[in-house]
Amino acid sequence: MIQNPSPRHIAGLSSLLVALFSSVVVYFFTDDVASIFLNLVVTFLSSYLLFNYLLKQFIYRKIKLIYKNIHRFKTQSSSVTQVLENHNQDPIEEVSKEVMDWMKENRREINQLKEQASYRREFLGNVSHELKTPIQSIQGYIHTLLDGALEDKKVNRVFLNKASKGVDRLVELVEDLTSIAEFESNAVNLDFQKFDIVVLINEVFEIVEQQALNKNVSLKIKKQSPKSYMVWADRNKIRQVLINLIVNAIKYGKKKGFVLIGLYDMDKNLLLEVADDGEGIAKEHLPRLFERFYRTDKGRSRNEGGSGLGLSIAKHIMEAHRQTINVRSTVGEGSTFGITLKKA
Numbered sequence: 001m002i003q004n005p006s007p008r009h010i011a012g013l014s015s016l017l018v019a020l021f022s023s024v025v026v027y028f029f030t031d032d033v034a035s036i037f038l039n040l041v042v043t044f045l046s047s048y049l050l051f052n053y054l055l056k057q058f059i060y061r062k063i064k065l066i067y068k069n070i071h072r073f074k075t076q077s078s079s080v081t082q083v084l085e086n087h088n089q090d091p092i093e094e095v096s097k098e099v100m101d102w103m104k105e106n107r108r109e110i111n112q113l114k115e116q117a118s119y120r121r122e123f124l125g126n127v128s129h130e131l132k133t134p135i136q137s138i139q140g141y142i143h144t145l146l147d148g149a150l151e152d153k154k155v156n157r158v159f160l161n162k163a164s165k166g167v168d169r170l171v172e173l174v175e176d177l178t179s180i181a182e183f184e185s186n187a188v189n190l191d192f193q194k195f196d197i198v199v200l201i202n203e204v205f206e207i208v209e210q211q212a213l214n215k216n217v218s219l220k221i222k223k224q225s226p227k228s229y230m231v232w233a234d235r236n237k238i239r240q241v242l243i244n245l246i247v248n249a250i251k252y253g254k255k256k257g258f259v260l261i262g263l264y265d266m267d268k269n270l271l272l273e274v275a276d277d278g279e280g281i282a283k284e285h286l287p288r289l290f291e292r293f294y295r296t297d298k299g300r301s302r303n304e305g306g307s308g309l310g311l312s313i314a315k316h317i318m319e320a321h322r323q324t325i326n327v328r329s330t331v332g333e334g335s336t337f338g339i340t341l342k343k344a
């Protein structure tokens, strides 16, 4: 017996039975073998076509109902309509393919929702954890001041300054989070303009000068690099990326080390690299480095005033420009972060 018979199988078998039966009937009227054989073939073929057509019509009507149910759950109805219009093709094959596609799509959507739910949980956990540290510090200093330190001239200003630093840190964190939220909801409009990237690099060097001096780190542009280079991008946003990369190079670089900027011509784009001779980043961290709140050394990053959001924001900015950001690093030798920019 055939397992899972198709409409063709059923039509074939039924037609064979009808053809045999009709041949037996014909045999009673004539013993001309040619006529009996001709009758057998004609009856078989005609009943096969008829059965096949009727079966398909019957099945098609049934599965149309299933389609309608699927259709109610699907956002895109184009493929369903297409199948309904093309019902000349094998409807069973079509419906099973359609149901499989629908199931795959549903499974994909469910997995995506699960991922998003766990992402949200992790994100909330990270945010509250990051906020807790400065809040507890501010709370501690204010309580100490209220408990009497306010009248103690030796410590009152020191404690107030520390509380104020905690507030600055909170503001910074909230600003970074707002930035990320804006990028993720595509609410950021870039202000594209033509500007000289070398001028911007020197501007950023001035902004971070004090931090570099504190660690005796030298800030330089590679000698071979052009003295001027026009690019097409959002100047303020690229400044933010450069500050992030250069501040990181200083923070995670060694004392008396260097931060070296290289500019390389790449057909339609310019490659800008920020290299340091710091501690470097182990290979296993590299794929996750641009994730929000990801740090290779949590304690160290927090001590340096880091939130783990800088690289994630930089990546969002570069993606909004339809450009790239990447990193290569060797532990003990240093790291190089590269961004691409459209030439003007």
Ligand code: ADP
Residues within 6 Å of the ligand: 244, 248, 249, 252, 253, 276, 278, 279, 280, 281, 289, 294, 295, 296, 297, 301, 302, 305, 306, 307, 308, 309, 310, 311, 312, 335
């Ligand atoms: P953070 O505020 O912690 O600096 P970032 O997103 O800017 O956050 O960086 C994420 C992590 O990547 C840092 O905590 C640090 O562990 C690592 N990192 C970034 N830049 C460098 C670098 N130049 N050298 C070594 N490690 C780096």
